[in-house]
Amino acid sequence: MKKKVLVVDDNPNNLLLEKDLLEVAGFEVFEAEDAASGIDIARKEKLDIIIMDVRLPDMRGYEAAKILRQDQATHDIPIIFVTASVMGEGKEEIRAITNTGFIDKPIDTRTFAKEVSQYLK
Amino acid sequence: MVRKRPAEKSQEYSESIINTVREPLIALDQDLRVVSVSRSFYDVFKVKPEETVGQLIYDLGNKQWDIPKLRELLETILPQKTTFDNYEVEHNFSTIGKRIMLLNARQIQRVLGKERIILLAIEDITERREIENGLEKARKELAATKISEDAAREYAESIINTVREPLIALDQDLRVVSVSRSFYDVFKVKPEETVGQLIYDLGNKQWDIPKLRELLETILPQKTTFDNYEVEHDFSTIGRRIMLLDARQIQRVWGKERIILLAIEDITERREIENGLKKAHEELTELATELKRTSQVKSEFLANMSHELRTPLNSINGFSEVLYDETFGPLNEKQKKYVNNVLTSGKHLLLLINQILDMAKVEAGKMRLALSSLLMKSLLADISMLVADMVSKKKIEMSLAIAEDLPSIEADELKVKEIIYNLLSNAVKFTPEGGKIGMRAKKTDSEIEIVVWDTGIGIASENMGRIFEGFFRVDTPYSRVTEGTGLGLPLSKKLVELHGGKLSVESEGLNKGTSVRFTLPIISTKVA
Numbered sequence: 001m002k003k004k005v006l007v008v009d010d011n012p013n014n015l016l017l018e019k020d021l022l023e024v025a026g027f028e029v030f031e032a033e034d035a036a037s038g039i040d041i042a043r044k045e046k047l048d049i050i051i052m053d054v055r056l057p058d059m060r061g062y063e064a065a066k067i068l069r070q071d072q073a074t075h076d077i078p079i080i081f082v083t084a085s086v087m088g089e090g091k092e093e094i095r096a097i098t099n100t101g102f103i104d105k106p107i108d109t110r111t112f113a114k115e116v117s118q119y120l121k
Numbered sequence: 122m123v124r125k126r127p128a129e130k131s132q133e134y135s136e137s138i139i140n141t142v143r144e145p146l147i148a149l150d151q152d153l154r155v156v157s158v159s160r161s162f163y164d165v166f167k168v169k170p171e172e173t174v175g176q177l178i179y180d181l182g183n184k185q186w187d188i189p190k191l192r193e194l195l196e197t198i199l200p201q202k203t204t205f206d207n208y209e210v211e212h213n214f215s216t217i218g219k220r221i222m223l224l225n226a227r228q229i230q231r232v233l234g235k236e237r238i239i240l241l242a243i244e245d246i247t248e249r250r251e252i253e254n255g256l257e258k259a260r261k262e263l264a265a266t267k268i269s270e271d272a273a274r275e276y277a278e279s280i281i282n283t284v285r286e287p288l289i290a291l292d293q294d295l296r297v298v299s300v301s302r303s304f305y306d307v308f309k310v311k312p313e314e315t316v317g318q319l320i321y322d323l324g325n326k327q328w329d330i331p332k333l334r335e336l337l338e339t340i341l342p343q344k345t346t347f348d349n350y351e352v353e354h355d356f357s358t359i360g361r362r363i364m365l366l367d368a369r370q371i372q373r374v375w376g377k378e379r380i381i382l383l384a385i386e387d388i389t390e391r392r393e394i395e396n397g398l399k400k401a402h403e404e405l406t407e408l409a410t411e412l413k414r415t416s417q418v419k420s421e422f423l424a425n426m427s428h429e430l431r432t433p434l435n436s437i438n439g440f441s442e443v444l445y446d447e448t449f450g451p452l453n454e455k456q457k458k459y460v461n462n463v464l465t466s467g468k469h470l471l472l473l474i475n476q477i478l479d480m481a482k483v484e485a486g487k488m489r490l491a492l493s494s495l496l497m498k499s500l501l502a503d504i505s506m507l508v509a510d511m512v513s514k515k516k517i518e519m520s521l522a523i524a525e526d527l528p529s530i531e532a533d534e535l536k537v538k539e540i541i542y543n544l545l546s547n548a549v550k551f552t553p554e555g556g557k558i559g560m561r562a563k564k565t566d567s568e569i570e571i572v573v574w575d576t577g578i579g580i581a582s583e584n585m586g587r588i589f590e591g592f593f594r595v596d597t598p599y600s601r602v603t604e605g606t607g608l609g610l611p612l613s614k615k616l617v618e619l620h621g622g623k624l625s626v627e628s629e630g631l632n633k634g635t636s637v638r639f640t641l642p643i644i645s646t647k648v649a
Contacts (some may be wrong), residue, residue, distance in 0.1 A: 011432065013436035013439075013440075014435075017439045017443070020448075021448075024448055084428075084431070105435065106435035106439060107435075107439065109439050109443050110442070110446065
């Protein structure tokens with residue numbers, strides 16, 4: 001059984017690169033360009049992990065994470081945030097949410113899939 | 122460089138004002154050294170320009186100016202008040218004899234920097250005093266000897282007429298009794314239209330000035346002496362003038378009539394200087410604010426621009442890396458070489474952008490340090506390992522001299538690593554094959570001192586001033602082939618300074634090697 005991963009990023013290039021790297025590593029990849037459609041997918045599919053940009057067009061990453069945590073169907077899915085700066089905005093809010101992690105932007109294409117796998121249950 | 126121009130212009134402006142004035146004026150810096158002097162100062166006090174500017178005021182004219190009352194004004198009164206008018210100083214000058222001076226002092230803050238400038242306007246009232254004293258003496262002598270009224274008047278008039286300052290004597294009906302010659306000259310009135318006239322009627326009623334009426338009709342009947350009464354008036358003949366009036370009521374000996382003596386000082390020009398300086402000062406303040414704002418806007422623009430540039434660049438680098446790794450199928454040799462070039466250039470560009478962003482952040486005061494305790498001995502060893510590869514490839518020798526007692530320091534780990542890596546990789550880059558590089562580290566009082574040295578191409582003395590400008594690279598065959606951004610050294614200096622340390626570069630000249638010395642405090646003085 002392939003692990004199901006959702007990538008949420010409003011930059012189509014980032015989305016494509018991350019999707020390709022994860023597919024090569026054997027994931028089944030779902031894509032979303034904003035938080036709302038990402039949350040929809042998360043509710044329908046039984047996802048193993050979510051990778052999310054911190055800044056999304058419709059809301060901040062930590063706001064989307066709070067919504068996911070309140071929903072019975074999505075409350076225990078690990079969420080990894082991709083962020084550019086060490087002291088980036090909203091980092092404190094994200095740390096307060098259980099079962100979350102960070103991957104630095106720009107991603108390292110050689111280690112990205114491995115880093116993601118570490119967050120799997 | 123840009124910053125200096127308006128300031129110099131203003132200084133020139135101020136000096137040209139000072140020089141057009143007839144009244145002796147002297148500008149001092151806060152150490153009481155002469156910054157600038159009006160031409161009339163040289164004339165009146167018989168001192169030479171070459172012995173004046175840069176001198177301590179007390180040393181002027183063979184220490185003739187070492188006057189206790191002047192010391193009191195400059196050292197005791199002025200530090201407490203920024204303005205002090207009509208400070209009377211009497212002094213016997215060896216060159217020009219005994220003089221009585223009234224000093225008006227102003228302290229003016231320089232805009233750029235915290236220095237103060239002291240402006241002294243010097244009015245020589247020796248002659249005015251002589252008249253006053255002469256009149257007083259005449260009155261007394263008359264009382265004693267009962268000389269005729271005519272003789273007394275003649276005596277008083279002869280005194281009035283020898284004076285350069287405009288002076289006017291009125292009887293109690295405010296009719297002109299006598300006038301100094303200079304009054305006619307300064308106010309362009311004719312003698313035949315003056316004596317016997319009501320003062321207000323002088324020069325076709327030009328003298329009918331409300332404030333003068335107030336002084337003569339309201340104030341003087343109550344006080345016999347009134348000094349520094351300021352009157353501003355637009356005369357049809359000589360234009361707008363600002364005058365300071367000193368008034369004295371003198372009882373005539375032989376009767377009960379009073380005489381009013383008015384000494385008139387024209388301070389129009391002095392005011393113009395003061396206003397000119399004030400205006401120059403305001404303009405400078407405005408310019409300084411504008412410059413600060415512009416620099417802030419520049420830094421913010423750079424920070425935003427760098428962020429916007431990084432997003433597409435990260436895509437370029439990411440996709441090139443995947444292609445180069447042949448994740449989705451093999452490339453031929455040429456394709457592989459080309460995509461590697463894209464990746465190398467992309468990474469170089471990313472480094473440049475990151476360094477520009479860091480420079481902008483430091484300049485905008487937005488760079489924050491993440492402080493922690495750093496084991497410097499192992500950190501220095503780690504970084505030297507990073508360059509060891511470059512060193513051996515180039516057949517360079519590297520020697521480390523790290524003191525056994527080198528303490529841990531409180532600093533930002535990533536930034537300290539970046540500083541040391543920048544300096545070591547510069548040393549490798551600018552040292553030809555067969556040369557030597559090295560690093561020394563030791564504890565000094567409350568800091569650690571690190572020196573990164575090499576036997577490489579050095580820095581010509583004429584280029585020493587430019588090496589911190591950014592993008593300046595010594596043009597040699599070595600620098601052509603080396604990778605780098607030209608921002609490593611300026612950024613390192615800024616990062617050292619952000620930690621509260623100092624960074625300096627020494628080189629004996631071209632091909633004589635370079636050594637970069639910097640310090641970092643053991644306990645951070647910065648709030649994280």
